[in-house]
Amino acid sequence: MTTTPSPLAAFAERERLKLLAALSEWLRIPSISTQPEHAADCRRAAAWIAARLERLGFRVETIETGGHPILWGVGPEVPGAPTVLCYGHYDVQPADPLGEWVSPPFEPTVRDGNLYARGTADDKGQVFTVVAALEALVASRGSLPVNVRYLIEGEEETGSPGLTDLLTREPERTRADAVLVTDVNIVAPGRPSVDAALRGIVHAEIHVRTLQADLHSGIYGGAAPNAIETLWHLLEKLKGADGRIRIPHFYDRVKRPTAKELAAWRSLPVKEKGFREEAGAKALVGEKKYGFLERVWSRPTFEVHGIVGGYTGAGSKTVIPAEATAKISLRLVPDQRGKEAAAQLVQAVKRAAPKYADVSVKVFSSVDPAQTKLDSPAYAALDRAFREVWGRGIAPIRSGGSIPIVPLLQQRSQAVLLAGIGLPDDRLHAPNEKLTLEQIWKGIVLFGRFFELLSTENRSQ
Amino acid sequence: MTTTPSPLAAFAERERLKLLAALSEWLRIPSISTQPEHAADCRRAAAWIAARLERLGFRVETIETGGHPILWGVGPEVPGAPTVLCYGHYDVQPADPLGEWVSPPFEPTVRDGNLYARGTADDKGQVFTVVAALEALVASRGSLPVNVRYLIEGEEETGSPGLTDLLTREPERTRADAVLVTDVNIVAPGRPSVDAALRGIVHAEIHVRTLQADLHSGIYGGAAPNAIETLWHLLEKLKGADGRIRIPHFYDRVKRPTAKELAAWRSLPVKEKGFREEAGAKALVGEKKYGFLERVWSRPTFEVHGIVGGYTGAGSKTVIPAEATAKISLRLVPDQRGKEAAAQLVQAVKRAAPKYADVSVKVFSSVDPAQTKLDSPAYAALDRAFREVWGRGIAPIRSGGSIPIVPLLQQRSQAVLLAGIGLPDDRLHAPNEKLTLEQIWKGIVLFGRFFELLSTENRSQ
Numbered sequence: 001m002t003t004t005p006s007p008l009a010a011f012a013e014r015e016r017l018k019l020l021a022a023l024s025e026w027l028r029i030p031s032i033s034t035q036p037e038h039a040a041d042c043r044r045a046a047a048w049i050a051a052r053l054e055r056l057g058f059r060v061e062t063i064e065t066g067g068h069p070i071l072w073g074v075g076p077e078v079p080g081a082p083t084v085l086c087y088g089h090y091d092v093q094p095a096d097p098l099g100e101w102v103s104p105p106f107e108p109t110v111r112d113g114n115l116y117a118r119g120t121a122d123d124k125g126q127v128f129t130v131v132a133a134l135e136a137l138v139a140s141r142g143s144l145p146v147n148v149r150y151l152i153e154g155e156e157e158t159g160s161p162g163l164t165d166l167l168t169r170e171p172e173r174t175r176a177d178a179v180l181v182t183d184v185n186i187v188a189p190g191r192p193s194v195d196a197a198l199r200g201i202v203h204a205e206i207h208v209r210t211l212q213a214d215l216h217s218g219i220y221g222g223a224a225p226n227a228i229e230t231l232w233h234l235l236e237k238l239k240g241a242d243g244r245i246r247i248p249h250f251y252d253r254v255k256r257p258t259a260k261e262l263a264a265w266r267s268l269p270v271k272e273k274g275f276r277e278e279a280g281a282k283a284l285v286g287e288k289k290y291g292f293l294e295r296v297w298s299r300p301t302f303e304v305h306g307i308v309g310g311y312t313g314a315g316s317k318t319v320i321p322a323e324a325t326a327k328i329s330l331r332l333v334p335d336q337r338g339k340e341a342a343a344q345l346v347q348a349v350k351r352a353a354p355k356y357a358d359v360s361v362k363v364f365s366s367v368d369p370a371q372t373k374l375d376s377p378a379y380a381a382l383d384r385a386f387r388e389v390w391g392r393g394i395a396p397i398r399s400g401g402s403i404p405i406v407p408l409l410q411q412r413s414q415a416v417l418l419a420g421i422g423l424p425d426d427r428l429h430a431p432n433e434k435l436t437l438e439q440i441w442k443g444i445v446l447f448g449r450f451f452e453l454l455s456t457e458n459r460s461q
Numbered sequence: 462m463t464t465t466p467s468p469l470a471a472f473a474e475r476e477r478l479k480l481l482a483a484l485s486e487w488l489r490i491p492s493i494s495t496q497p498e499h500a501a502d503c504r505r506a507a508a509w510i511a512a513r514l515e516r517l518g519f520r521v522e523t524i525e526t527g528g529h530p531i532l533w534g535v536g537p538e539v540p541g542a543p544t545v546l547c548y549g550h551y552d553v554q555p556a557d558p559l560g561e562w563v564s565p566p567f568e569p570t571v572r573d574g575n576l577y578a579r580g581t582a583d584d585k586g587q588v589f590t591v592v593a594a595l596e597a598l599v600a601s602r603g604s605l606p607v608n609v610r611y612l613i614e615g616e617e618e619t620g621s622p623g624l625t626d627l628l629t630r631e632p633e634r635t636r637a638d639a640v641l642v643t644d645v646n647i648v649a650p651g652r653p654s655v656d657a658a659l660r661g662i663v664h665a666e667i668h669v670r671t672l673q674a675d676l677h678s679g680i681y682g683g684a685a686p687n688a689i690e691t692l693w694h695l696l697e698k699l700k701g702a703d704g705r706i707r708i709p710h711f712y713d714r715v716k717r718p719t720a721k722e723l724a725a726w727r728s729l730p731v732k733e734k735g736f737r738e739e740a741g742a743k744a745l746v747g748e749k750k751y752g753f754l755e756r757v758w759s760r761p762t763f764e765v766h767g768i769v770g771g772y773t774g775a776g777s778k779t780v781i782p783a784e785a786t787a788k789i790s791l792r793l794v795p796d797q798r799g800k801e802a803a804a805q806l807v808q809a810v811k812r813a814a815p816k817y818a819d820v821s822v823k824v825f826s827s828v829d830p831a832q833t834k835l836d837s838p839a840y841a842a843l844d845r846a847f848r849e850v851w852g853r854g855i856a857p858i859r860s861g862g863s864i865p866i867v868p869l870l871q872q873r874s875q876a877v878l879l880a881g882i883g884l885p886d887d888r889l890h891a892p893n894e895k896l897t898l899e900q901i902w903k904g905i906v907l908f909g910r911f912f913e914l915l916s917t918e919n920r921s922q
Contacts, residue, residue: 034776094778100674158776199679203777212741213561216890217764218660218862221792222756223736223745228765228787232693233702241694275684280673280783283817284684295683303678304689305780310767311788315495315619316664316825317555318790319766319890322741326689327772329779331682354702356744364777401679429677429780 007140008133008448012441015132019440020115022052023128024108026090027117033068033091033157042068042154045090049127049152056134058150065162068154072173075134075148081455082177083147084378087409088127089156089183092119093429100431113437120435121426126182127152129421129440133447140448145455149176153405156183159203159365160404167408175412178378178454180447183403185422188269192386193395194379195418196261199300200332200369201402202342206349208234209358211322214310220320227324228309230357235326237352238345239302243286245330247348250300253335257298257398265293268395270424278425297398300341301331331400338366367404376415381453389446394419401428421446468601469594469909473902476593481576481898483513484589485569487551488578494529494552494619503529503615506551510588510613517595519611526623529615533634536595536609542916543638544608545839548870549588550617550644553580554890561892574898581896582887587643588613590882590901594908601909606916610637614866617644620664620826621865628869636873639839639915641908644864646883649730653847654856655840656879657722660761661793661830662863663803667810669695670819672783675771681781688785689770691818696787698813699806700763704747706791708809711761714796718759718859726754729856731885739886758859761802762792792861799827828865837876842918846910850903855880862889882907 005013012019031045032038050060050071058073068091095105095118103109108117115125137144151173153163167174187193210225239245257265272292276284286295309324311317332341342363353359373379374396383394399418410416421443427433466474473480492506493499511521511532519534529552556566556579564570569578576586598605612634614624628635648654671686700706718726733753737745747756770785772778793802803824814820834840835857844855860879871877882904888894 034774034778036775094772094774094776096772096774097675157778201679201779203779205777210742213888213893214558214891215740216862216888217762217766217790218662218792218860219885219889220740220757221762221764221861222747222760223753224740224742225744225746226764228768229696229700232696232765235690235693236697236702239690241697279676279681279685281671281685281817282819283686285686285815285817286683292684296681299683301678301682303682303687303779303781304693304771305678305778305782306771306773307689307785308769308773310765311555311557312767312769312786313495313555313557314497315555316666316788316790317495317618317766317890318662318664318764320764321766324768325773327777329678329777331679354746356742356746358743399679400682401677424680427674427677428680429778430675432674 006445008136008445011136011139012444016441019132023125026124026128027108027119028106030106031091031154032094033155034094039068042091046071046154049090052131053150056138063166065155065165067158067162070154070163070166071150071152073150075144078144078147081146083149084451084454085149085151085174085176085179086130087151087179087181087405088130089123089153091154091157092122093157097431102432110437114434115437116432116434118433120433121185121422122428122433123156123183125435125440126420126422129443130182130447133444133451136444136448137451144451146451156404159367161365163405164408167405167411171411174409177415178376179409179413179416181403181406181409181416181418182420184399184418184420185424185426186420187395187397187424189423190390190392191269191395192390192392193397194374194382195399196374196396197334197371197398198369198406198418199400199402200336200338200367202330202332202338202345202366203364204328204342204345205362205364206231206234206326206328207360208324209322210356211320214319214322217318217320224320225356227321230354231309231324231326234349234352234359235304238348245300245302247344250341250344254300255334257294262294264395265397268397296400298333300333300336302328304328331402332369334369334371336369338368342366367402368407370406370410372410372416372418373414377457378415378417378454381457382417382419382450384453385446385449388449389442467906469597469906472597472600473905477902480593484586487585487589488569488580489567491567492552492615493555494616495555500529503552507532507615510551513592514611517599524627526616526626528619528623531624531627532611532613534611536605539605539608542607544610545912545915546610546612546635546637546640547591548612548640548642548866549591550584550614552615552618553583553585554618558892563893571898575895576898577893577895579894581894582646582883583889583894584617584644586896586901587881587883590904591643591908594905594912597905597909598912605912607912617865620828622826624866625869628866628872632872635870638876639837640870640874640877642864642867642870642877642879643881645860645879645881646885646887647881648856648858648885650884651851651853652730652856653851653853654858655835656860657835657857658795658832658859659830659867659879660861660863661797661799661828663791663793663799663806663827664825665789665803665806666823666825667692667695667787667789668821669785670783671817672781675780675783678779678781685781686817688782691815692770692785692787695810695813695820696765699809706761706763708805711802711805714798715761716795718755723755725856726858729858757861759794761794761797763789765789792863793830795830795832797830799829803827828863829868831867831871833871833877833879834875838918839876839878839915842914843878843880843911845914846907849910850907
């Protein structure tokens with residue numbers, strides 16, 4: 001049996017090489033938002049996608065922030081059609097440890113049907129797929145079926161300070177019939193899903209100073225306070241080996257998922273063994289009384305992302321280090337609050353700090369966790385689009401990740417859809433990040449059909 | 462009242478500028494033995510001091526090792542006179558953190574009567590002072606009063622592997638009437654002292670791997686094992702916040718100092734407040750039941766010198782780190798043994814390591830603690846030389862530092878003298894290491910008189 005491909009699928013098929021070349025061009029720009037030396041690259045990455053939207057007839061406003069600019073793209077007006085607000089980001093995580101990349105992070109490379117580069121799945125590749133879907137619609141129908149607003153920021157990986165300001169000042173920008181946030185993945189290959197909740201996050205850094213300068217450990221060892229030792233004892237007071245976070249009142253607002261949610265999660269094709277293997281771990285760890293999906297989707301965390309102190313060069317140097325630093329985060333779940341958790345952390349560090357040390361904790365940003373509504377016309381349209389393209393409807397799951405801006409995107413629309421085409425093994429934030437090419441080609445059809453179905457099923461009120 | 466300076470003091474006075482220029486030239490060579498890129502500098506530093514000895518009529522043998530060469534200098538024969546073996550090292554510690562040096566570590570600079578540079582006190586400046594004393598003797602007497610052997614190694618800061626091999630193979634080299642080890646300081650300004658015991662040391666590195674690669678902390682946080690967290694829990698199991706080392710049987714062989722020793726230490730002009738201020742600490746820490754001098758001189762330690770893991774660049778990166786490393790040392794006291802303590806550490810790490818992690822501990826070197834004899838003619842000669850030059854005799858104290866080679870230097874001579882002219886605030890191994898110029902000028906007279914007195918008081922048997 002042969003089937004005639006839909007016009008959208010035909011576009012994806014026909015334009016494949018051109019699209020791949022274009023996406024690769026965008027990925028080559030190292031738009032690392034956390035590193036000041038890449039500020040110009042962030043601006044170049046913004047300009048690149050702005051030009052792509054302008055080719056589709058968008059008016060693109062570049063909104064300056066204290067950091068990297070926000071793009072606000074307004075598509076050609078489609079009178080009477082619903083309005084969809086799309087959200088994505090052009091900034092990426094740092095690429096180190098560089099040595100672990102098979103191909104360089106900013107030289108996009110295709111291997112085994114995957115496109116490898118920093119930013120493929122998180123999030124340039126997904127934004128590009130939505131934009132390609134819009135291009136496919138224009139190519140096949142002559143115009144877009146819905147009113148599209150595209151909000152693309154460059155500070156997602158640093159807590160979205162600029163966009164937070166903007167949407168706090170101007171919440172009307174979020175008025176839409178649906179909000180599509182393509183900064184997530186589906187739960188398993190062939191198993192479409194939408195994230196019904198996201199964890200929030202508090203970014204912070206703990207710094208310990210015990211001495212004016214490093215000392216000789218022979219002369220002072222046994223009496224002078226060691227900053228690294230002070231830091232590890234402090235961390236031990238904040239989180240035990242049992243996986244329990246020891247910050248007072250930290251768990252007070254944590255809401256357990258419903259029995260129905262937990263049952264749905266158990267039926268997913270995501271099993272502990274596979275998850276563990278994908279993680280590259282010998283065993284999973286954490287709070288014993290919760291299942292692994294419950295731990296990553298609905299339990300808060302205390303994680304140390306980086307630690308440094310003392311002599312870390314070649315060979316040995318017998319100093320008592322004067323300073324040590326740990327970069328940490330707290331992941332938060334409904335109904336915890338970002339600012340409250342940050343204050344609890346600061347308080348706990350203060351209480352745990354010994355008198356002999358100067359201990360400071362710097363909170364960089366805090367983001368509330370989010371929960372979204374799943375019974376909107378937009379959800380129905382996306383569900384139908386997935387059924388057509390993937391042969392299967394949406395499973396409502398959760399995400400352990402954080403998208404700082406989601407709580408603000410919900411200000412004027414309940415129909416927020418956290419729906420992407422990434423896969424769970426895309427290695428976001430890690431070496432060898434990738435996006436599977438087949439997901440891009442199917443994603444173009446998916447998003448195109450979503451816009452079409454939304455237009456016919458849900459006329460703007 | 463005016464006094465005529467002794468010929469030795471006159472030499473020190475007259476040659477001051479030339480000596481300072483020469484020492485500065487030596488200090489400018491960054492002979493950092495732990496860093497392979499400085500291997501050629503180590504060789505240059507060795508050649509520099511060899512040439513200086515040769516000018517005094519020494520035959521200098523350069524003995525190759527697996528690492529940096531050893532110098533074996535044999536002075537002109539003085540028939541019937543006693544033989545003194547002098548020991549020192551031309552290698553230095555790394556200089557970082559560079560930002561904390563007031564003047565660059567390898568640009569010797571005089572400020573407030575001190576000479577600042579890496580290697581001034583530890584140990585180039587002290588070796589230079591002994592060599593200058595020999596020069597003063599030749600200048601004032603025409604020849605040396607004793608037979609001198611000079612052993613100068615370039616691997617003291619890396620555990621003296623080459624010299625250990627040499628002296629194990631050829632213990633006869635240590636046959637002497639006295640051994641002078643000038644790699645120590647006096648206990649306080651104006652208060653001459655000799656170290657009656659040294660701590661031993663085990664250098665090691667603990668490495669933890671929990672994952673094949675770093676992971677996204679949103680996706681895996683709560684279930685995937687974090688290498689930094691694993692490391693801190695492990696360190697907590699090895700040493701508690703009470704300062705007690707938790708390695709099984711680690712304290713079994715620890716011998717407390719005698720009541721007489723403890724009483725002598727209490728009479729020293731070294732008080733807790735001054736020691737704390739000199740350390741640049743708000744408070745001293747450690748095992749509560751021992752006084753501060755007892756802790757640094759006669760208690761073993763577990764110290765972390767450096768720690769690194771995960772993301773340590775600018776900004777934040779929300780990874781679960783796959784790897785973390787800590788550089789550590791154990792300081793040992795009589796009657797602990799280096800190899801035994803190293804084995805206890807390895808065993809304790811293995812026992813404390815969780816099953817989900819790959820934990821390895823690499824032992825780089827181990828050195829036994831040492832105790833020396835204080836009732837020899839050489840001790841009496843040094844005591845008299847100190848009385849003449851400093852106006853005060855020797856206080857027998859201890860040192861918390863380690864000199865890897867001392868136990869081997871004791872093989873054929875009981876009269877080992879650990880006596881230097883450094884001061885306690887010389888900041889060995891730390892930024893702004895210095896040697897006080899006045900100590901050098903007085904040290905030249907001191908060592909010159911020591912050799913003269915030894916020659917008259919103790920004819921070789």
